[in-house]
Amino acid sequence: MNQDPAIELVGIDKKFGTVHANKDINLTVAKGTIHGIVGENGAGKSTLMSIIYGFYHADRGEIRVNGKPVTVRDSQAAIEAGIGMVHQHFMLVENFTVLENVMLGAEGGALLAKGIASARAELKRLEDEYGLVIDPDAMIEQLPVGLQQRVEILKAMYRGAEILILDEPTGVLTPAEADHLFRILKVLRDQGKTVILITHKLREIMAITDTVSVMRRGEMVATLRTAETTVEELAELMVGRRVLLRVQKGEASPGDIVLSVRNLSVRDNRGVTMVDNVSFDVRAGEIVGIAGVAGNGQSELLEAIAGIRKPTSGEIVLDGKTVDQTDPAGLREMGLAHIPEDRHHMGLVLKFEEYENSVLGYHRSPAYSKGPLLDLEAIRKDATEKIEKYDIRPPNPRLKTANFSGGNQQKIVVAREIERDPKMLIIGQPTRGVDIGAIEFIHRRIIEMRDAGKAILLVSVELDEIRSLSDRILVMFAGHVVGEKTRDADEQTLGLMMAGIAA
């Protein structure tokens, strides 16, 4: 561990207008280690990494690679200095093959023919050496996310990266894919590469890193050896106060059946049956969690219940009435609220101002209308109240929604749906891409809803989240509910069920 530093940052400082994104950052990462950088969304992690990779230029400060100062003018310079980056949103051309993506920018000559042969050989070598197995002729768009990420890693390795930066690499991965990624990162480290891992998932930090640095509001507040710290200490450093990591809740007291799903089958846009003959009930005052690896039908199930996707067969009974599955607005009036899985795709219109999103879907309600027109005054007053109650920051209903952080955007959706006081709440991925403080807040709200006697259906790919919130857990695999467990089912049992191995 006491090796030479692979990369050193000395006094890095960066301002965007009035926002001080990075304040006098000093960081040393030792060669051949995995170094974690944690911090809430907006703490400045990504800005710092962008500076290292030449996307932004620091106002002040120095970057040293292998002890030598380097000027990283652009990504080309970073690549030459041996720095590789795996971006959170993949920088891949989706209708290119793996090989073409890997070669892009390092083609080895004006004509492709020669480069293709050597790239193929190099990919084979990387496969043998690091276990980065992939079909070089596969189209990116046909690969699962985990393999797409592997292509990003290969791109960096192909360019001879000695220092690999990964920005929130597990945000889009299933637990199994994440484990596989970690195994690869360990191999890379053992072969002498340096890995910098940016994340806000503390469990990952504890599982894989050697050292960890914590950022808060643009400052580097601590650098610790992972073995000598705890999740609680890191969480406190990140947020600046003590954080409750386990949701505290009492026993559920389930009442009458609110939602009843009977023999439901649903097809996706390609016509593939994604939900196959599924039946279950959700009662008032309980949280039913649906666990499963992404893509096993949970999304389609949620969409069918929310009235967005027409089921091919089966019925859905809400509050004793069979519902019309093509009328989301009618469902809302019946007391069904929906927090969608992807807030950007379905939950929000990012170009709208905050107050517009805070009533979207309920904007026809008499409370927000003056005859045929919107009652802007009432809407803004309502938005301001929600902002206060949900601690949405910055507290400005006139701000464009795109300018809020992920956690605050999610709070806008959560506030809108919960404040309508629905009977039935269906929630998809409530805390995807949300920082730790907001997770805690959203979880507490969900529990409060349950205690107020609402029926809640929760879908999440985060097994931890399912386990800590749910009263009953249904596991979905390949479109079927393969089993039901109580809240104290252990992780391993659920993991095996999610993989379709045990029932």
Add this chain to the structure above:
Amino acid sequence: MDYFDILISILGSSIRLSIPLIFAALAGLFSESAGVFDIGLEGKMLASAFAAACIAYTADSAWLGLLAGIGASVALGLVHGFSSITNRGNQIVSGVAINFFVSGITIVLGQAWFGQGARTPQLTSAGRFAPIILPGTDAVRGVPVIGSLYANVISGNSLLTYLAFAAVPLSWWILYRTRFGLRLRAVGENPGAVDTAGISVSWLRYRAVICAGLLCGFAGAYLSIVQSAAFIQDMSAGKGYIALAALIFAKWKPVPVMFACLLFGFLDALSNFMQGRQVPLIGEVPVQIFQALPYVFTCGLLAGFVGVATPPKAGGIPYVKER
């Protein structure tokens, strides 16, 4: 005239009418593959036609005319690049502005310079590209079917016609077999991937609009100094838009682009031929119906028969470095 001769005549005219479409559609292919929508094909073509006719007349040289046409078209391409790449303006607005500008300025300049009401003076034979008679034409002329086809359709076209057909495989080769082509297609799909690979997005897109300007230059010069012998007001007559339609119809692939353009050329030739003729079973049909036919057909094709045509993903979106 027997039916075979009619067919040969229509085929020959189809080829002549599809040449400007092929050049323009390939121009659009380069630009749009790189993510820059190019609605200004029409304007660039018209500007090139005008510049080519002016210089070909003044210098009495087809070659200088061609060069001038290309120059004018590339210059407009750079204007489009400056507004949509450097200044991140709306690509459609920029393209439409170019079309309007050219349509007006050619009339004004034409009248000011030559005083013949927006026409340029008739070119002499030195100002035009002469038909090239391929070897063996006379020898095979007598051979049934093939001989007639060779002599009247394949042989006897201008240099630019042969260039257009050579440009199709060449474009394919550039786009799919060279480093430049790989990067060009990548920047149209995901400029972020190109940027993070250390390649300049702007420079790459500028080169794409220059390629487009070059090809549009050929298209315009063909109109005024090959097909006609002078510039006539608005002589591009919507060919730039038809080329765009062909590009979409061909799903942004070079060889299908050629076939789509030949199809549109054929429709055009057919409508010319049918004017004033008796249609079996129907009788005489007003000219306007046939003139409208290619456009009606285009609408139909684009609406119904193309299936899902996926344009380059980053098309029309200016690249802003962001995180």
